[in-house]
Amino acid sequence: MNFVPAALTVSAAVCKTVTINLTHTGSLPRNAMGHNWVLSATENAQGAAQEGWSAGLENQYLKPADIRVIANTKIIGGGESDSVSFNLSDLKVGGDYTFFCSFVGHFAMMKGTFTIAE
Numbered sequence: 001m002n003f004v005p006a007a008l009t010v011s012a013a014v015c016k017t018v019t020i021n022l023t024h025t026g027s028l029p030r031n032a033m034g035h036n037w038v039l040s041a042t043e044n045a046q047g048a049a050q051e052g053w054s055a056g057l058e059n060q061y062l063k064p065a066d067i068r069v070i071a072n073t074k075i076i077g078g079g080e081s082d083s084v085s086f087n088l089s090d091l092k093v094g095g096d097y098t099f100f101c102s103f104v105g106h107f108a109m110m111k112g113t114f115t116i117a118e
């Protein structure tokens with residue numbers, strides 16, 4: 001139960017837009033072992049994840065309109081995929097960002113660093 005790779009680096013000079021393609025390589029359905037990919041500032045990641053648990057699967061385990069969430073895919077189950085695109089111009093080069101899964105209980109293991117280089 002982890003992201004591969006666990007660290008992502010993008011170049012602000014090269015990329016205006018980033019697209020994340022998330023694939024769930026397991027086999028369990030989304031209600032049992034769903035995963036998503038959520039980006040936030042590192043200082044906001046744990047709060048956004050834990051407060052998302054009560055929002056339920058229908059809200060992708062994220063508080064609706066949570067301003068701490070920069071980008072997210074939906075929750076997917078085994079064999080499924082989803083993508084999300086977002087604009088790098090809203091983010092800071094050298095900023096401290098974390099991506100994580102907001103499915104209940106996954107935050108401790110499912111997270112990684114998102115780095116924006118020059």
Ligand SMILES: [Cu+2]
Binds near residue numbers: 034101110
């Ligand atoms: Cu997960």
